Amino acid sequence: xxxxxxxxxxxxxxxxxxxxxxxxxxxxxxxxxxxxxxxxxxxxxxxxxxxxxxxxxxxxxxxxxxxxxxxxxxxxxxxxxxxxxxxxxxxxxxxxxxxxxxxxxxxxxxxxxxxxxxxxxxxxxxxxxxxxxxxxxxxxxxxxxxxxxxxxxxxxxxxxxxxxxxxxxxxxxxxxxxxxxxxxxxxxxxxxxxxxxxxxxxxxxxxxxxxxxxxxxxxxxxxxxxxxxxxxxxxxxxxxxxxxxxxxxxxxxxxxxxxxxxxxxxxxxxxxxxxxxxxxxxxxxxxxxxxxxxxxxxxxxxxxxxxxxxxxxxxxxxxxxxxxxxxxxxxxxxxxxxxxxxxx
Amino acid sequence: xxxxxxxxxxxxxxxxxxxxxxxxxxxxxxxxxxxxxxxxxxxxxxxxxxxxxxxxxxxxxxxxxxxxxxxxxxxxxxxxxxxxxxxxxxxxxxxxxxxxxxxxxxxxxxxxxxxxxxxxxxxxxxxxxxxxxxxxxxxxxxxxxxxxxxxxxxxxxxxxx
Numbered sequence: 001x002x003x004x005x006x007x008x009x010x011x012x013x014x015x016x017x018x019x020x021x022x023x024x025x026x027x028x029x030x031x032x033x034x035x036x037x038x039x040x041x042x043x044x045x046x047x048x049x050x051x052x053x054x055x056x057x058x059x060x061x062x063x064x065x066x067x068x069x070x071x072x073x074x075x076x077x078x079x080x081x082x083x084x085x086x087x088x089x090x091x092x093x094x095x096x097x098x099x100x101x102x103x104x105x106x107x108x109x110x111x112x113x114x115x116x117x118x119x120x121x122x123x124x125x126x127x128x129x130x131x132x133x134x135x136x137x138x139x140x141x142x143x144x145x146x147x148x149x150x151x152x153x154x155x156x157x158x159x160x161x162x163x164x165x166x167x168x169x170x171x172x173x174x175x176x177x178x179x180x181x182x183x184x185x186x187x188x189x190x191x192x193x194x195x196x197x198x199x200x201x202x203x204x205x206x207x208x209x210x211x212x213x214x215x216x217x218x219x220x221x222x223x224x225x226x227x228x229x230x231x232x233x234x235x236x237x238x239x240x241x242x243x244x245x246x247x248x249x250x251x252x253x254x255x256x257x258x259x260x261x262x263x264x265x266x267x268x269x270x271x272x273x274x275x276x277x278x279x280x281x282x283x284x285x286x287x288x289x290x291x292x293x294x295x296x297x298x299x300x301x302x303x304x305x306x307x308x309x310x311x312x313x314x315x316x317x318x319x320x321x322x323x324x325x326x327x328x329x330x331x332x333x334x335x336x337x338x339x340x341x342x343x344x
Numbered sequence: 345x346x347x348x349x350x351x352x353x354x355x356x357x358x359x360x361x362x363x364x365x366x367x368x369x370x371x372x373x374x375x376x377x378x379x380x381x382x383x384x385x386x387x388x389x390x391x392x393x394x395x396x397x398x399x400x401x402x403x404x405x406x407x408x409x410x411x412x413x414x415x416x417x418x419x420x421x422x423x424x425x426x427x428x429x430x431x432x433x434x435x436x437x438x439x440x441x442x443x444x445x446x447x448x449x450x451x452x453x454x455x456x457x458x459x460x461x462x463x464x465x466x467x468x469x470x471x472x473x474x475x476x477x478x479x480x481x482x483x484x485x486x487x488x489x490x491x492x493x494x495x496x497x498x499x500x501x502x503x504x505x
Contacts, residue, residue: 083491087462089484111495117440118494120448120463128362130376134354134383136347 003031012042078108082115164308349395350387357399360465361406367460368410378409404475407457414453440498447497455490458483
């Protein structure tokens with residue numbers, strides 16, 4: 001027997017669909033009569049059918065159709081020829097034929113006139129109001145852009161340097177005001193700086209290097225003799241300034257030394273250095289008297305400005321105090337190039 | 345295309361694109377935005393687009409932007425339960441041109457755009473096909489059907505009067 005309890009479902013489906021052969025149908029019936037539980041299970045299965053529910057499309061079906069044939073659309077021959085005439089799609093022969101038709105049939109002529117009215121005419125008074133905003137002045141090439149960027153950066157740097165100069169001037173002048181007694185005028189101070197009156201107990205003699213504004217205002221041709229601490233790192237200068245001030249406090253000795261030495265140089269004897277400060281400080285002081293020109297002052301100014309902007313300007317000098325080599329190192333460039341900590 | 349040529353394009357085509365966009369969108373603000381976007385797109389691509397092809401490029405941009413805007417606005421107003429592109433219910437037509445203008449607004453977007461490109465700009469079927477992405481035959485059929493629709497509107501109004 002072909003049909004058993006394991007495969008009867010296949011035969012049942014074919015039986016419902018009407019595709020089962022008479023022999024197998026007979027065999028299936030015999031099987032079902034022997035297996036009543038299966039026959040009971042399948043009772044009425046043939047009546048179960050899924051039927052589609054009627055659905056109406058919410059839009060016109062015609063709009064979905066794509067046709068390039070006029071026959072399928074609702075355009076009649078008369079319409080077609082009238083539209084074709086309007087669109088200049090007619091051949092010479094077709095055009096002649098249509099003209100004949102129009103003469104003989106007034107409705108074709110009126111149809112042609114009607115179609116001519118469907119020709120759209122633009123309203124020329126409607127113009128775009130923001131035309132000017134659409135225009136572009138010119139295309140900036142890459143080189144020009146780079147040039148603009150460089151110029152902008154240079155301008156910003158110059159402004160920064162200028163502001164810095166102003167600030168330094170203001171700070172220096174305020175320092176001077178703080179150091180001076182109320183009776184001292186800038187003119188008098190200037191004279192003091194030039195003459196270095198040693199007998200005067202005023203301590204301005206040692207602090208002279210900090211008086212840049214006054215010196216800058218002086219005549220460029222005059223040479224000013226001042227004490228100059230070695231012009232290198234800022235920290236050293238600061239230490240020396242701190243150290244210098246206590247020296248001034250030893251009033252009786254400094255003038256003596258100065259008096260002993262020939263004017264205008266001021267040599268502070270090592271032995272005369274203050275005992276309270278200790279020997280190391282005394283060593284570091286060693287003030288030297290140098291001829292300071294306007295060029296030197298300008299150079300120091302440039303160094304200070306460059307430091308404040310972030311550029312190190314190192315000037316190596318010869319014995320004659322002439323610039324030999326100038327090394328400029330920009331912090332910005334160093335950072336952008338390597339991202340390593342700046343080498344001191 | 346150079347900047348000078350681009351500016352020439354602005355002088356030559358901005359008005360016609362604006363009219364086209366206005367007719368498609370029926371909203372001056374949207375039409376102006378459409379024109380602005382088209383020229384912005386052209387400027388971005390001005391090195392690649394040839395001056396001779398600029399008009400076609402602009403109209404293609406305008407067409408696609410207009411279709412997008414219409415769909416977007418329709419969707420927006422459908423949610424709000426309003427009809428965005430409402431046609432006038434007034435029957436006070438003065439002449440055939442006005443009737444045709446009103447009837448054009450009732451045309452589906454594609455038919456309307458091909459008809460506008462044909463009548464306003466005088467483009468050939470092939471050029472309209474390039475702009476709209478349709479083939480020549482489709483463009484022709486759309487134009488013919490649009491004209492038939494306009495004629496029927498004219499006839500129905502005539503009958504009404």
